[in-house]
Amino acid sequence: MKLRIIVTLKNGVLDPQGKAIQHALGGLGFEGVEDVRAGKIFELELADSTSDAAVDEMCRKLLANTVIENYRVEKL
Amino acid sequence: MKTAVIVFPGSNCDRDIAVALEAVTGTKPHMVWHGDSELPQGLGLIALPGGFSYGDYLRCGAIAARSPVVRAVVEAADKGMPVIGICNGFQVLTETGLLPGALMRNSGLNFVCRDVPLTVDNSQSIFTSAYRSGEAITIPVAHHDGNYFADAETLDRIEGEGRVAFRYAADINGSARNIAGVLNKAGNVLGMMPHPERRIEAAHGGTDGRRLFEGLLEAVA
Numbered sequence: 001m002k003l004r005i006i007v008t009l010k011n012g013v014l015d016p017q018g019k020a021i022q023h024a025l026g027g028l029g030f031e032g033v034e035d036v037r038a039g040k041i042f043e044l045e046l047a048d049s050t051s052d053a054a055v056d057e058m059c060r061k062l063l064a065n066t067v068i069e070n071y072r073v074e075k076l
Numbered sequence: 077m078k079t080a081v082i083v084f085p086g087s088n089c090d091r092d093i094a095v096a097l098e099a100v101t102g103t104k105p106h107m108v109w110h111g112d113s114e115l116p117q118g119l120g121l122i123a124l125p126g127g128f129s130y131g132d133y134l135r136c137g138a139i140a141a142r143s144p145v146v147r148a149v150v151e152a153a154d155k156g157m158p159v160i161g162i163c164n165g166f167q168v169l170t171e172t173g174l175l176p177g178a179l180m181r182n183s184g185l186n187f188v189c190r191d192v193p194l195t196v197d198n199s200q201s202i203f204t205s206a207y208r209s210g211e212a213i214t215i216p217v218a219h220h221d222g223n224y225f226a227d228a229e230t231l232d233r234i235e236g237e238g239r240v241a242f243r244y245a246a247d248i249n250g251s252a253r254n255i256a257g258v259l260n261k262a263g264n265v266l267g268m269m270p271h272p273e274r275r276i277e278a279a280h281g282g283t284d285g286r287r288l289f290e291g292l293l294e295a296v297a
């Protein structure tokens with residue numbers, strides 16, 4: 001099975017990269033870009049027998065740093 | 077005192093810290109490769125050096141924190157072994173959970189590489205006993221991801237427990253409450269973004285960094 005894992009910064013965590021992207025979009029003449037948050041996407045190909053609990057553990061133990069990041073899992 | 081320096085692919089301050097440790101302890105440190113799963117016996121200090129372990133892939137320090145040798149470092153730290161993580165080593169220690177918080181991209185997005193004035197916040201730890209509380213010292217930094225973040229509750233807790241070892245005298249990277257170095261609860265683990273090993277001889281412009289290692293040697297010997 002294929003999974004997509006989306007990792008985003010938690011609310012309240014400042015995102016300097018997102019801010020820089022926001023300013024760059026403004027610099028290109030796009031108006032009304034009120035906020036940008038940068039994140040990461042991982043696409044995993046896993047054995048069908050992989051449990052949801054194992055996927056959750058992969059996210060918590062490595063793919064996301066839960067001090068600053070949230071994650072969500074999508075089945076593809 | 078026997079010491080060990082953990083070397084990851086991409087470490088680049090491992091030799092600097094080795095030179096500093098040898099200068100202060102008189103003994104060459106053991107250089108321990110990241111793939112080793114056992115540490116040398118009889119160590120008095122483990123150092124995690126600066127650099128770009130594993131190319132900073134995923135997050136700074138994230139892959140190193142899951143390497144076999146770091147599992148052994150965490151076990152040793154839990155038993156009271158003094159551990160210092162400098163720069164990338166600090167990032168590794170937060171990724172292991174030995175230290176609270178996380179180090180994010182500098183708020184100004186620039187790589188900051190210069191001498192910075194610091195304030196010693198807590199001189200009671202084994203790492204800071206050679207300084208006076210509130211003392212102003214100068215130690216260089218060189219990092220892109222040194223912006224210390226923790227939630228307000230965690231910050232209040234570590235401040236209340238005297239676990240802020242060093243603060244930047246003025247903001248350089250957006251760090252919460254200007255925190256530059258943090259201790260674990262037991263006080264045997266220190267993570268700091270500034271590089272004390274780059275300030276150990278008069279030729280470096282000062283010896284404020286050397287005092288950290290001298291104080292540590294005295295405190296644990």
